[in-house]
Amino acid sequence: MVIGKVLSRNKRLLLRAKSLTTQISCLSSKPTASEVLTAYLTQCKEPPWTSYFVKYSSVKNDQYGMSNFNWKVGSSNYQILRTGCFPYIKYHCSKKAAEDLSTSDKFMRAIKVVNLGIPCLLYGLAATQLIRHEEIVHTSKGPVTIYFLIPEEKGSRY
Known part of the structure; x- marks a missing residue:
């Protein structure tokens, strides 16, 4: 049960990090x-x-x-x-x-x-x-x- 909570928390953190990375790349001042x-x-x-x-x-x-x-x-x-x-x-x-x-x-x-x-x-x-x-x-x-x-x-x- 504790392991499940830790994995779930880590998964949420990973998703937030990916979302943040995507947002930052969209804010780049250079076009492709x-x-x-x-x-x-x-x-x-x-x-x-x-x-x-x-x-x-x-x-x-x-x-x-x-x-x-x-x-x-x-x-x-x-x-x-x-x-x-x-x-x-x-x-x-x-x-x-x-x-x-x-x-x-x-x-x-x-x-x-x-x-x-x-x-x-x-x-x-x-x-x-x-x-x-x-x-x-x-x-x-x-x-x-x-x-x-x-x-x-x-x-x-x-």
Whole structure:
């Protein structure tokens, strides 16, 4: 009986701790990388393609390990090429029909591992000097700045 009460009390404490952890993570001031991706594609009215950088420090990286994948936004599907290139995450988005990208995703991850991430790091360091344009993306957690090597022509078809 005493053991039952102790277990019940511990279970209640554990549930409270989980609830508190969930509440704290919801209060985080950073949006997820996926929210920024969706918000930007929506904000640009689902463009045929785009390519941008977002700082790691500006987002919660909820797409860690994802290199090539499909992403649905509104009525469009995007094939996303994504890589970490410190201090940024680089996204290249092309509006295309959904297809199985799992083999391509695994292959790209393997290449990054074999190369020890060195080309990605060099790309990020070079980007810090080559970025010439920035835009604001509006998210539920507030504005996030994204970066471009050159300004994109809004409304272009290709």
